[in-house]
Amino acid sequence: MSVLKLIRPRVLAAIKIASPAAGEIATVADCAYTNSWISAKSNAPLPFGDIQVRGLLQAAKRLKLDPHQFAAAVIEHLDLGDIGTAKVDGPGFVNIRLNDSYLENRLQEVFWKGDERYGVEEVKQRVIIDYSSPNLAKEMHVGHLRSTIIGDALHRIHRFVGSEVIAQNHVGDWGTQFGMLIAHVNDAETHVDLDQLQGLEQLYVQAKVRFDAEPEFKERARDNVVKLQAGDPEMKEQWLKIVDVSLRHAQKIYDTLDTLLTRNDVCGESFYNDDLPKVVEDLTACGLLVVDGGAKVVFTPEFAKDFGKNKPVFMVQKSGDGFGYAATDLGAIRYRVRTLKGDRLLYVIDNRQSLHLRQLFDVASRAGFLPPSVSAAHVGFGTMMGRDKKPFKTRDGGTIKLAELIAEAQERAYVLAKKKDATRTKGDPFTEAELKDIGNKVGVGAIKYADLSKHRDKDYMFDFDLMLQFEGNTAPYLMYAYTRARSVARGAAATAADVAASTTVESLTATISTATLAPSTSLSPSSTPTPQAVKLAHHAEHNLAVTLLQFPDELNTVLDTSLTHHLCTYLYRLAQAYTQFYSVCPVLRAPDQETRDSRLALCDATAQMLKTGLGLLGISVLEVM
Ligand code: ARG
Numbered sequence: 001m002s003v004l005k006l007i008r009p010r011v012l013a014a015i016k017i018a019s020p021a022a023g024e025i026a027t028v029a030d031c032a033y034t035n036s037w038i039s040a041k042s043n044a045p046l047p048f049g050d051i052q053v054r055g056l057l058q059a060a061k062r063l064k065l066d067p068h069q070f071a072a073a074v075i076e077h078l079d080l081g082d083i084g085t086a087k088v089d090g091p092g093f094v095n096i097r098l099n100d101s102y103l104e105n106r107l108q109e110v111f112w113k114g115d116e117r118y119g120v121e122e123v124k125q126r127v128i129i130d131y132s133s134p135n136l137a138k139e140m141h142v143g144h145l146r147s148t149i150i151g152d153a154l155h156r157i158h159r160f161v162g163s164e165v166i167a168q169n170h171v172g173d174w175g176t177q178f179g180m181l182i183a184h185v186n187d188a189e190t191h192v193d194l195d196q197l198q199g200l201e202q203l204y205v206q207a208k209v210r211f212d213a214e215p216e217f218k219e220r221a222r223d224n225v226v227k228l229q230a231g232d233p234e235m236k237e238q239w240l241k242i243v244d245v246s247l248r249h250a251q252k253i254y255d256t257l258d259t260l261l262t263r264n265d266v267c268g269e270s271f272y273n274d275d276l277p278k279v280v281e282d283l284t285a286c287g288l289l290v291v292d293g294g295a296k297v298v299f300t301p302e303f304a305k306d307f308g309k310n311k312p313v314f315m316v317q318k319s320g321d322g323f324g325y326a327a328t329d330l331g332a333i334r335y336r337v338r339t340l341k342g343d344r345l346l347y348v349i350d351n352r353q354s355l356h357l358r359q360l361f362d363v364a365s366r367a368g369f370l371p372p373s374v375s376a377a378h379v380g381f382g383t384m385m386g387r388d389k390k391p392f393k394t395r396d397g398g399t400i401k402l403a404e405l406i407a408e409a410q411e412r413a414y415v416l417a418k419k420k421d422a423t424r425t426k427g428d429p430f431t432e433a434e435l436k437d438i439g440n441k442v443g444v445g446a447i448k449y450a451d452l453s454k455h456r457d458k459d460y461m462f463d464f465d466l467m468l469q470f471e472g473n474t475a476p477y478l479m480y481a482y483t484r485a486r487s488v489a490r491g492a493a494a495t496a497a498d499v500a501a502s503t504t505v506e507s508l509t510a511t512i513s514t515a516t517l518a519p520s521t522s523l524s525p526s527s528t529p530t531p532q533a534v535k536l537a538h539h540a541e542h543n544l545a546v547t548l549l550q551f552p553d554e555l556n557t558v559l560d561t562s563l564t565h566h567l568c569t570y571l572y573r574l575a576q577a578y579t580q581f582y583s584v585c586p587v588l589r590a591p592d593q594e595t596r597d598s599r600l601a602l603c604d605a606t607a608q609m610l611k612t613g614l615g616l617l618g619i620s621v622l623e624v625m
Contacts, residue, residue: 049095067092135172294319414439532601
């Protein structure tokens, strides 16, 4: 259960008694974490509470109430039970401090009783996520990276809360590019055996040159498309082979990136081919489709300003041409609603297609393809920029291939890991295989995290150096925070016997430091839930506990907004709370066994949370690095 959700109705009830008029204001009882420990010195008392009621001041102002008196009246009627205590701060803020005993119990429930959702309420929806969706026949490039990464994180997050997720990889597997390739391949002088084909990039480039230069070739390519769309068996066979090569290439990238996508998730444009005449029929029947200068269109006057001088239309079929992108998306949305029975449709697509999607949802609603009971949203994102703040390109202006980009991140991470390992003073150095594994995971993690931690709407700058830093809001920092939290437990396990016998601090420290640093020390990767006795005494422990229990609220925000950076910021904050705690609260050298156990439990909870949170972003942690 989310702490904020628990508190808000109680606050609202108190407000309604204090001032019924204030109770009517929608935002009056908005509660938020203050996270004020971030600015506080770790050994200073907390300046404010853990949670602040926002909106009281504004409400008081609007209703001409004395803010301080109003806040005091709210507190008088506020029944928080054993959750926490409230007080008035400043001109009329209500701040709530959560009780340690309440936090201790919640930690038990969330971390050591097998709660797989870590306090997040179950959601049982069917969520359809359209993501990745590259255009086949060409090699995948950076433009599809963001969609793949963001879509995959959302996939994991919805699945985590209990929803059924259906991924739809709406690949561009239909249209001109295939007619072109088939024409090129069939030319005697090209000498291509489709059964032996490894890659398509070069063929595609050659075919495109000819398509643009030779009218006869262009004609043949067009013919092929018409034949293909009419179901010509020979065309179909060749088309299938090309699609297969392309999809195998994409799948390799999905696997390297450690995404959930498989071939089963592919449901491309071609899938809707046979349904498109029916889409047109239905649009005509409900009076939406009009013929305008030979083209079949739906008027969307609502978007007139986006069209300037042009007619605001949704182009279903251009004159003398096959069905287009829009028609296919109308077929797809209908399929997702009627056949897949989605409750919620998400489209993870570049912001440049935002008008297309607004029109799609508008036309689909009017045509009855998208009923009000189903929500549809464009999860848009900005362009990936290079360090020169221009769209990410190779030095000579070409598109950067995804496979090469990922390989470079992994190579750089490997070099960093090797460098770091060379400075190690204790324990065995990593083997070459271990370094490679670290490089691969950190490289992929860094690419994903750099993307997911930014507000997705904005353009974002791709910078290897920044994303691979071990400090700051990066994947390596968080992955490392995880191994640090785990190594404390390892240290404890390795010294369990010595601790009992040990009398001098020095001998204990020596044992601990070797145990902590030895990469070969293995421990089961995920901790089994066993009841832990947490006692929160120090305020750094209190802050860590409050942060650990914020997870459900943060995840709810991500579920509502599809903005993954909220989860990233949260994990970063958690790692900071942990660092602060660790720097002022000795764990293995705690003053007594009870404190030590309690602090070890906090380390364990932190590790569990970091692993879970990173896992939801599609980033797998390392036990040692
Ligand atoms: N293939 C398209 C592109 O690369 C993206 C498809 C997105 N999904 C959709 N249903 N329109 O631009």
